[in-house]
Amino acid sequence: MSRIEEALEKAAKLRVDTTSVSQTSHNFPKRHVPPPVNGERLELKNQLLVTAIDPHTQAAEEYRKLKSVVVKLTKSASFLNMLMVTSSIGSEGKSVTAANLALSLAQEFDHTVLLVDADIRKPTLHTYLGIENKVGLSDCLLDGVDVKDALIRTGAGKLSFLSAGRSVSNPVELFTSQRIKDFFLEMKNRYHDRYIIIDTPPVLPFAETRSLSAIVDGIVLVAKEGLVTLHNIEEAMECLKGTAMLGIVYNEAAPEFHPDRYQYCREASA
Ligand SMILES: Nc1ncnc2c1ncn2[C@@H]1O[C@H](COP(=O)(O)OP(=O)(O)OP(=O)(O)O)[C@@H](O)[C@H]1O
Ligand SMILES: [Mg+2]
Numbered sequence: 001m002s003r004i005e006e007a008l009e010k011a012a013k014l015r016v017d018t019t020s021v022s023q024t025s026h027n028f029p030k031r032h033v034p035p036p037v038n039g040e041r042l043e044l045k046n047q048l049l050v051t052a053i054d055p056h057t058q059a060a061e062e063y064r065k066l067k068s069v070v071v072k073l074t075k076s077a078s079f080l081n082m083l084m085v086t087s088s089i090g091s092e093g094k095s096v097t098a099a100n101l102a103l104s105l106a107q108e109f110d111h112t113v114l115l116v117d118a119d120i121r122k123p124t125l126h127t128y129l130g131i132e133n134k135v136g137l138s139d140c141l142l143d144g145v146d147v148k149d150a151l152i153r154t155g156a157g158k159l160s161f162l163s164a165g166r167s168v169s170n171p172v173e174l175f176t177s178q179r180i181k182d183f184f185l186e187m188k189n190r191y192h193d194r195y196i197i198i199d200t201p202p203v204l205p206f207a208e209t210r211s212l213s214a215i216v217d218g219i220v221l222v223a224k225e226g227l228v229t230l231h232n233i234e235e236a237m238e239c240l241k242g243t244a245m246l247g248i249v250y251n252e253a254a255p256e257f258h259p260d261r262y263q264y265c266r267e268a269s270a
Contacts, residue, residue, distance in 0.1 A: 042154045046128045048096045051103040052156055060104075066097075066220075066249060067104040071111075073218065073246050074195075080217035082188045082196045083246070084118075086209050088236035090202050092224035093251040095124045098199040101220070105195050106157030112194040114151065114187075116162045118212060119201045120171045123164030129154065136165030141174060141183055147190075171201075175208030184215050203236040210239050218246040225253040 044052045050060040074080040085098040095117075102115040117125040118137060126133040131152060139145045140162075151160045168174055187196060198216065200209045213219055219240060223233055237245070 042130065042156055044154075044156055045130055049099055049103060049128060051100045051107065055107075060100075063097075063100040063104050066101055067108070070101065070218075070220070070246065071105070079192070080244070081192060081194060082184065082198070082216045083218040083220060084198045084200055084209075084212055084216040085220045085222060086200045086213070086236075087202050087222040087224070088204050088228050088232040090122075090205065092202070092222045092228055093249075094202070094222050095119070095128060095199050097220065097222050097249055097251065098197050099125060099128050102159055102195070102197040103156060105197070106159035108157075112158040112160070114160050114162065114191055114194055114196045116196060116198045117164040118175075118198045120164045120168055120174070121201055121206070125161070125199055126163045129161060131161065131163065133163040133165065136163035138165035138168050138174070140165070141179055142168065147183075147187060172207050176211045180212075181215055184212070188217075203239050204232060213240050213243040216244065218244045220246055221248045222251050223248050224251045 047053055050057055051063045054060055070083065074083065085094050085101065087094045098115065102113045105111045106113040115125065116137060117123045117133075119125075120138055123133055123136075131154075135145055135150045137150075140147050140150055147162065150165070151162055153160050174180060184198075198212065200212055203209045203213075203221075221233075221236065221240070233248075
């Protein structure tokens with residue numbers, strides 16, 4: 001039995017909670033929800049958020065191309081609004097890709113975007129955005145906090161952000177529960193006119209991403225050049241078989257040599 005199968009079997013055994021968010025929210029004490037930074041414009045400083053910091057670079061242009069492809073693939077007869085960004089293994093650039101994709105969607109006039117950090121094990125989106133991880137996804141799931149009270153309007157275009165929230169001891173249990181499925185389906189319906197971009201843990205080491213992949217409308221798989229192997233990607237694709245795969249982002253790829261593009265060097269390979 002492979003490591004993934006073992007993890008999934010373990011997760012299935014732990015899958016004891018089948019109660020929906022709406023059914024359970026009244027059972028949990030409401031946590032105090034601090035006011036979000038709504039209305040104030042966040043000062044984005046992280047250089048990795050090129051779409052906001054450096055919109056005229058080739059790297060930002062690559063994210064805009066990604067955005068155009070995503071829009072083309074998801075704005076069909078029915079709007080496929082809930083998308084997940086993942087990768088085969090860790091540190092391939094999921095969070096950077098999710099943030100830049102969400103920012104470039106949010107910069108477009110008619111797209112309101114929700115960016116969700118569903119990597120409760122290792123949340124980083126809030127650090128990239130320069131926001132505290134106070135109340136977020138886990139608090140919505142475990143304490144019945146209403147998602148609209150936890151969303152932070154960033155002021156960067158029409159981008160709102162749901163951070164990961166407090167750490168939980170067993171994310172697999174939470175992510176394979178009926179509660180999280182109901183939560184995201186409720187979110188998808190409530191915000192049916194907006195893109196919801198979900199940042200997740202990598203597919204191969206953890207079971208929760210596979211569980212989420214069955215709920216979302218589309219998956220973007222990030223593959224980092226020089227880090228991930230073809231075998232890893234094949235294994236991840238196997239895990240995601242039957243889900244709505246939109247495509248692969250080849251991240252941090254060395255740019256092809258071209259005199260005009262030479263100056264962009266590594267930056268151009270987003
Ligand atoms: N397009 C890019 N250009 C330059 N550096 C990048 C790019 N993408 C990722 N990185 C580098 O890789 C690091 C990890 O990126 P990121 O946090 O997005 O990975 P991740 O896949 O979300 O990691 P984890 O599995 O830990 O959640 C970044 O902090 C940055 O240094
Ligand atoms: Mg990450």
